[in-house]
Amino acid sequence: MAIELAPLPLPPSADASKFANFGREVKNIHPGNFTPEEFKEIEEALYKYDALLFRNVDFTPEQQYALTKAFDPTSESYGHGNNKTGETKRSILHPDLKTIPRQPQVQLIGNGTVYDHEGLAEAKLKHPHHRTFHKTTIPAEDDLTHTRFYRWHIDAALYDLAPPKVTTLYALNVPRGGSQTLRYDDGTGDELKVPLGTTAFVSGATMFDILPKELKSLAVRGKIKYAPHPYVWMGPAHAMATGLGIESEGLELPLEELPPWEEEKIKVFPICWKNPVTGNLHFQVHPCAIQELIVDPLPAGADREGALYPDGAHIKDLKEVRDIIYKMQRPAIAPQLVYPHDWDEKDLVLFHNRGVLHSVVGAFSPDQVRAFHQCNLAASSDPVGPSAEDVAKYA
Numbered sequence: 001m002a003i004e005l006a007p008l009p010l011p012p013s014a015d016a017s018k019f020a021n022f023g024r025e026v027k028n029i030h031p032g033n034f035t036p037e038e039f040k041e042i043e044e045a046l047y048k049y050d051a052l053l054f055r056n057v058d059f060t061p062e063q064q065y066a067l068t069k070a071f072d073p074t075s076e077s078y079g080h081g082n083n084k085t086g087e088t089k090r091s092i093l094h095p096d097l098k099t100i101p102r103q104p105q106v107q108l109i110g111n112g113t114v115y116d117h118e119g120l121a122e123a124k125l126k127h128p129h130h131r132t133f134h135k136t137t138i139p140a141e142d143d144l145t146h147t148r149f150y151r152w153h154i155d156a157a158l159y160d161l162a163p164p165k166v167t168t169l170y171a172l173n174v175p176r177g178g179s180q181t182l183r184y185d186d187g188t189g190d191e192l193k194v195p196l197g198t199t200a201f202v203s204g205a206t207m208f209d210i211l212p213k214e215l216k217s218l219a220v221r222g223k224i225k226y227a228p229h230p231y232v233w234m235g236p237a238h239a240m241a242t243g244l245g246i247e248s249e250g251l252e253l254p255l256e257e258l259p260p261w262e263e264e265k266i267k268v269f270p271i272c273w274k275n276p277v278t279g280n281l282h283f284q285v286h287p288c289a290i291q292e293l294i295v296d297p298l299p300a301g302a303d304r305e306g307a308l309y310p311d312g313a314h315i316k317d318l319k320e321v322r323d324i325i326y327k328m329q330r331p332a333i334a335p336q337l338v339y340p341h342d343w344d345e346k347d348l349v350l351f352h353n354r355g356v357l358h359s360v361v362g363a364f365s366p367d368q369v370r371a372f373h374q375c376n377l378a379a380s381s382d383p384v385g386p387s388a389e390d391v392a393k394y395a
Contacts, residue, residue: 003041004028008053008339013192015336022203023051023339030054031348032063039070042350046071046166047277050203050355051339054348059170061103061118061373067350068105068375071166075377078105079155079164098123105375110173111197112369125371127197127364135238135247138183147180149200149243149359152333154286155376156353158226160265163383164353164376169199171347173371180362182340185241190335197362197370198340204282204355207332208272211283215328216394218308219283220386221296222271224325227252228261230289243359244333245287245326248319268294270385271328273354281386281394282355283332285325293321302395329357354383 008023010016024045029038031054046052069075078099098108101119108117111127130148131137138146156163177196184190194200208219227233237251246252255261272281297312304310315321331337340361341349351358353376364370386394 002028003038003045005045005049008051011193011340011342013335014339018203018206018337019339022049022206023053023201024049025053025055031057031067031350032059043071044277046350046352047275047355050205050352051201052350053341054350055344056346057348058346059348059373061100061106061375064168064170064348064373064375065103065105068166068168068377072164072377072379074380075164076105077161077378078107079157079161079167079376079378098125100373105377107374109372109374110370111175111364112367112371114173114369114371117371127362127370128360129363130239130243133239134241134243135249136185136241138185143363144365145180147182147194147362148185148241149182149333149361151239151288152202152242152244152329152357152359153288154284154353154357156286157378158230158267158286158289159228159261160267161378162381163269163379165379167351167353167374167376169349169351170373171343171345172373173369174343174345174347175364175368175370177368182361183241192335192338192340194340194361195342197343197364199343199349200359200361201339201341201351201356202332202337202358204273204284204357205275205278205280206337207283207329207357208281210331211328214306214308217298217302218295218324219271219328220281220391220394221298221309221312223268223294223296223385224271224285224290225292225294226267226269226286226289227291228255228266229258230286232258234288239288240326242330242333244329245290245322248322252318267382269383272386272390273383274386274390275355276384281390283328284354284357284383285329287322287325287329290321290325291318292316293324296391298395299391302392307395
């Protein structure tokens with residue numbers, strides 16, 4: 001029986017015309033039991049629609065690892081390196097992750113205390129809260145009714161290891177509660193009604209598609225150089241209220257104070273990553289970890305009128321780099337372009353980690369128990385950027 005795909009229900013806030021090719025619910029198949037032919041259908045659907053939902057499935061850590069690995073069979077280690085986040089106590093990721101002992105590529109994330117869970121006698125979980133990371137915060141009296149995007153990101157070490165192709169998230173315990181009002185707090189007045197503890201997604205393809213011509217040209221010619229050990233480097237810094245990057249206050253850890261690093265392990269990635277099935281370009285930049293912007297010159301014969309950096313550039317001023325990328329990314333997190341998933345227990349979501357950005361959202365009280373299994377695997381190869389034809393088309 002062929003798998004059945006149905007559109008994901010969108011919130012009233014969403015512009016349905018921008019979600020025609022985003023997100024599908026998968027029916028008629030169990031994600032832990034599929035033939036090679038059925039997996040090919042799942043794989044093609046993921047790259048075509050960027051996020052897949054399986055509802056009401058019983059799903060073991062072993063099955064989750066097997067499904068995640070099927071997208072990249074030679075991948076093996078967790079996307080940030082096996083237990084590397086635990087060894088690096090200064091990493092901002094360290095408090096958020098607990099490893100499943102018998103399947104170390106699968107992490108337990110959530111909120112509250114979980115007992116006797118998959119070989120863990122007790123796990124104290126803490127849902128990331130914006131007050132630990134943002135420069136400004138929502139007043140305490142509004143904390144459980146209002147929230148923010150915590151950090152827009154791609155799941156990736158961004159140093160030494162290649163970004164995972166897919167992330168799988170499986171909901172075990174989902175606290176029930178009303179919606180929260182997500183505040184952008186950036187002077188625009190933008191707000192978004194979201195389910196408690198949602199995971200928010202935006203399409204990298206839409207992020208590219210809605211850019212004006214001069215920024216599309218910059219996107220196809222640009223590369224980002226990421227900081228070494230970026231999650232340690234950004235540790236002392238504060239994020240913007242939108243979660244879409246870091247405030248430029250000079251608080252990043254000096255490079256000489258980072259754990260040992262090697263120049264050849266630093267990652268330089270194209271701004272746009274090419275979808276292996278659709279051929280579309282996805283604007284895939286982790287804004288908190290960026291350090292430098294490298295721009296190629298316009299190709300021969302390209303229209304130079306209105307072009308940015310027509311002769312190329314290497315921008316090392318951190319605030320300037322951040323301002324440019326923010327200008328390019330902010331339109332795509334507008335309320336009507338965000339898909340906030342409304343989690344139910346036993347939901348399994350697969351997302352194309354090289355095609356979307358996502359963010360933790362929400363504020364929980366300490367007694368609200370939320371438990372999820374997360375898996376992604378450092379890929380066997382780096383993402384592919386725009387082709388010569390893409391550059392000729394958009395530059």
